[in-house]
Amino acid sequence: MRYVVGIDISKVSFDVAIVDEAGKLHARSKQTMDRQGFDAFIETLKPYHPVPYTT
Structure with a gap:
């Protein structure tokens, strides 16, 4: 599934x-x-992205 992020x-x-x-x-x-x-924003994105993020 594709998602759109609005900021x-x-x-x-x-x-x-x-x-x-x-x-x-x-x-x-x-x-x-x-x-x-910004760290909280990255945590919000994690469930919607297939590649793990690192901070």
Whole structure:
């Protein structure tokens, strides 16, 4: 299955949404614009990507 990741970026934070080909929402989160937020974003992506990510 293919997924689409949408990211809305601001100075302080960014919002992430992951939807499938049918438009069903699978994940949604708001992260801080720092290393902790980026790490959390990578964790959000892991279930939807076949290749393991490393940080």
